Amino acid sequence: MNDKGTLISVEDALDIVLGETRKFGIEEIDFKLSDGRILKEEIKADREMPPFDRVSMDGIALKSTVFKSGKRHFKIENIQAAGSKQLTLAHDENCLEAMTGAMLPLGTDAVVPYEQVSIVSGIAHVEVEDISHFQNVHKKGLDRQKNEVLIAKNTKISPAEIGVLATVGKAVVKVAVLPKVAIISTGDELVDVDQIPAPFQIRKSNVHTLDSLLKRFKLNADIFHISDDKEQLRKKISSLLKAYDVLMFSGAVSKGKFDYLPEILDELDVQKLFHKVRQRPGKPFWFGKKDETTFFAYPGNPVSTFVSCLKYFVPWLAKSLETDLQHESFAILAEDFPFLPELTYFLQVKIVNTEGKLMAFPKAGNGSGDLANLSRNDGFLELPSHRTEFKKGEVFPLIQYRY
Numbered sequence: 001m002n003d004k005g006t007l008i009s010v011e012d013a014l015d016i017v018l019g020e021t022r023k024f025g026i027e028e029i030d031f032k033l034s035d036g037r038i039l040k041e042e043i044k045a046d047r048e049m050p051p052f053d054r055v056s057m058d059g060i061a062l063k064s065t066v067f068k069s070g071k072r073h074f075k076i077e078n079i080q081a082a083g084s085k086q087l088t089l090a091h092d093e094n095c096l097e098a099m100t101g102a103m104l105p106l107g108t109d110a111v112v113p114y115e116q117v118s119i120v121s122g123i124a125h126v127e128v129e130d131i132s133h134f135q136n137v138h139k140k141g142l143d144r145q146k147n148e149v150l151i152a153k154n155t156k157i158s159p160a161e162i163g164v165l166a167t168v169g170k171a172v173v174k175v176a177v178l179p180k181v182a183i184i185s186t187g188d189e190l191v192d193v194d195q196i197p198a199p200f201q202i203r204k205s206n207v208h209t210l211d212s213l214l215k216r217f218k219l220n221a222d223i224f225h226i227s228d229d230k231e232q233l234r235k236k237i238s239s240l241l242k243a244y245d246v247l248m249f250s251g252a253v254s255k256g257k258f259d260y261l262p263e264i265l266d267e268l269d270v271q272k273l274f275h276k277v278r279q280r281p282g283k284p285f286w287f288g289k290k291d292e293t294t295f296f297a298y299p300g301n302p303v304s305t306f307v308s309c310l311k312y313f314v315p316w317l318a319k320s321l322e323t324d325l326q327h328e329s330f331a332i333l334a335e336d337f338p339f340l341p342e343l344t345y346f347l348q349v350k351i352v353n354t355e356g357k358l359m360a361f362p363k364a365g366n367g368s369g370d371l372a373n374l375s376r377n378d379g380f381l382e383l384p385s386h387r388t389e390f391k392k393g394e395v396f397p398l399i400q401y402r403y
C-alpha cells in the first residue's frame, strides 16, 4: 500500500503487479487449435527421428562397396516408393530405383541422384567417380532418439511446434488455462462503434483496442460498458468480480467529478495495491485485487490505456502462464529527445531496422489522447524518469506492438 497522492515508480508498480500473478489450471485441447497457447507438458519423440533410414534424393540405391570395386553399370531390379514396404536388393551387383521419403532398401547403403545417372533399357550407368557410405540417406535416429524431449513445457506453441505435435501423434495437448477477462469501459461520452456520436460524444475505442491486444495472446475477453453512475458501477462490478479472474477498466480513475472507480472499488473491498504511477502516459493507473480477482484500471486516455496494458498486463499474463510473451527488446534512439517532467516517459516511436539495428524515430504525437498517433508508430521507447535529455544513439527498452 502506498500513502495517498505519492506516485510510485514504474519499476515498483511492475514489481507489485508481478507479485499478483496466479495459475489458472491446465486443460487439454485439440492440437490443431493450440497455436499461441502455452504448453503444459513435455513433448517427447514417440519414435526415432527419422523413424527409418530415409532416402533423401530421388535416384538409384546401390551397394557402395560394389561401386568402389569399379562397377559402373547396375541392372535395375525394382522401384522403392515412399510409403511402400522396404524392398531388398536381390543381387549385390544390381540396384533399385528409390524415391525421396522411401525406406532405404535392404542390401543398399548409398543413393545416387538421377542427375548423376543415365538409364538405358533398364541399366543405370553411374556417371560420378566417388560414392560414400550413406550418401543421400537421412539416417534413422540422426535427429532425435525415441523418448527424447522435443518441446519443453511452458513453450508458447507456434506453427513449428504444431508440426512436431502432429509428427509424434499428439492429437490432444495439455495447455495453460487462460484467465477469464472482463474489459469494462466507463463514461457517458462514449457511444458504440455503429452509432453516430452527438457533438459531445465519441465512439468507444479503448475496449476494442484492449480486446484485440488480448486476442494476440489467445485471450477472448468479454466487453462491458458502465455509465458514470455510482449505483450502476457498484452493482455491475460486484457481479463481474465474481465471474472473472481479471477486471480491466479504461477510464474514471483520475480526478474528475465522475471518476467514481477508485471510490467504488474501495466500497467493494477491492484492495488498492497502488494508484498513480510516475509515468506518462498512464499516470492515474489503479491496480488492486479482491480474493482471486485482479483489477487493472487504466486511465481513459487511449494511449494511456494502450501502453499500460502492454507494460503491466502482458508481463503479468506471461508470469501467470510461466512463459515469455513479449520478449525483452531494445532500440536505438535515432534523434535527440527532451522530456522534462520527472516521469518515466513511454515515447511513441517508428521503428526502422537498419543493418540489423532497431532505430527508433520519435513521433510523440499530441499527448495520450491522440490515439491516431498510435497508428503512425510501432511501439514505445521507455525513457527513465530521472533524466530530461535523451541523446541520439542511446539504447532504451522497447515495447513493440507492430513488427
Ligand SMILES: Nc1nc2c(c(=O)[nH]1)N[C@H]1C(S)=C(S)[C@@H](COP(=O)(O)OP(=O)(O)OC[C@H]3O[C@@H](n4cnc5c(N)ncnc54)[C@H](O)[C@@H]3O)O[C@H]1N2
Pocket (backbone or CB within 6 Å): 185, 186, 187, 189, 190, 202, 203, 204, 205, 206, 207, 250, 251, 252, 253, 254, 255, 256, 259, 281, 282, 283, 284, 298, 299, 300, 301, 302, 304, 368, 369
Ligand atoms: N486535474 C487533473 N486532471 C487529470 C489528471 C490529473 O492528474 N489532474 N490526469 C490526467 C491524465 S494523466 C489522464 S491519463 C486522464 C485519465 O483520466 P481518467 O482515467 O479519469 O479517464 P476518463 O476521464 O474517464 O477519460 C479520459 C479521456 O479518455 C477518453 N476515454 C475514456 N474511455 C474511453 C474509451 N473506452 N474509448 C475511447 N476514449 C475513452 C475520455 O473520453 C476522455 O477524453 O485524466 C487527466 N486529468
Ligand code: MOO
Pocket (backbone or CB within 6 Å): 279, 280, 281, 282, 283, 284, 299, 301, 303, 304, 368, 369
Ligand atoms: O497519464 Mo496520462 O495517461 O499521461 O494522460
Ligand SMILES: [Mg+2]
Pocket (backbone or CB within 6 Å): 251, 252, 253, 254, 255, 256, 259, 300
Ligand atoms: Mg477522468
